[in-house]
Amino acid sequence: MDPLASAPEAELKMPLPQVQHVENLQMDTHAEDDDYWPLSKKPNFHTFVLKTHLKPLYQMVLPTxxxxxxxxxxxxxxxxxxxxKWETSYYGDRSNKRFDFHWxxxxxxxxxxxxxxxxFELQECSSGKVEFRVQILRGDFPPELLARVNGATSISPIVID
Incomplete structure (x- = not known):
C-alpha cells in the first residue's frame, strides 16, 4: 500500500518557492579580450576541473x-x-593520453x-606542435550577486531578470 495515499492532502503539499528577483544586474564587463569568445568550427573539447586535474596529481587526460x-x-x-602562453607536452603515444607535468x-x-x-579549442595541430586556446569559466558564484541574495535554496531560488 502506498503510504502517501492515506496522508491528508495538507501534509502532501510542498511549500511554494519564494523567488528572489535580482534586477538591474551589472556584472564586471572589463574582462580581457582573450577571456571569452565564440567557438569556431575547429576541434574543441570541454571539461570541468576535477580533483585529478589539481593537487596532488595534476593530471589532465584528454577525452577520446x-x-x-x-x-x-x-x-x-x-x-x-x-x-x-604555457608550454607543456602531450603524451599521445601512451595509454593515458594526457598533458605532462607542466600542466x-x-x-x-x-x-x-x-x-x-x-x-579547449585546437588552434594548430601537426606532428611537431599542438596549440590550444583555453577559456576558463569559473564555477563559483559571481561576487556581483552575493550582496543581492539571501539564503538561495531550492525553496528560495535566485531569478536573474
Whole structure:
C-alpha cells in the first residue's frame, strides 16, 4: 500500500518557492579580450576541473574525441589563455593520453578550482606542435550577486531578470 495515499492532502503539499528577483544586474564587463569568445568550427573539447586535474596529481587526460585528432606521439603543446602562453607536452603515444607535468603550472597560474569549466579549442595541430586556446569559466558564484541574495535554496531560488 502506498503510504502517501492515506496522508491528508495538507501534509502532501510542498511549500511554494519564494523567488528572489535580482534586477538591474551589472556584472564586471572589463574582462580581457582573450577571456571569452565564440567557438569556431575547429576541434574543441570541454571539461570541468576535477580533483585529478589539481593537487596532488595534476593530471589532465584528454577525452577520446580529441585524442583521435591529435598526433599519436609526444609533442610540444602551447596553452594560450588570457593573453599568456604555457608550454607543456602531450603524451599521445601512451595509454593515458594526457598533458605532462607542466600542466600543473597552468593550473596554478590560473588559480583553477574544482568545478571550474575549461574549454579547449585546437588552434594548430601537426606532428611537431599542438596549440590550444583555453577559456576558463569559473564555477563559483559571481561576487556581483552575493550582496543581492539571501539564503538561495531550492525553496528560495535566485531569478536573474
Amino acid at each position: 574525441k580529441m585524442q583521435s585528432v591529435l598526433p599519436q606521439a609526444t609533442v610540444p603543446v602551447i596553452l594560450s589563455c588570457r593573453g599568456k 600543473k603550472t597552468f593550473a596554478i597560474d590560473n588559480n583553477l578550482n574544482y568545478g571550474d569549466g575549461l574549454v
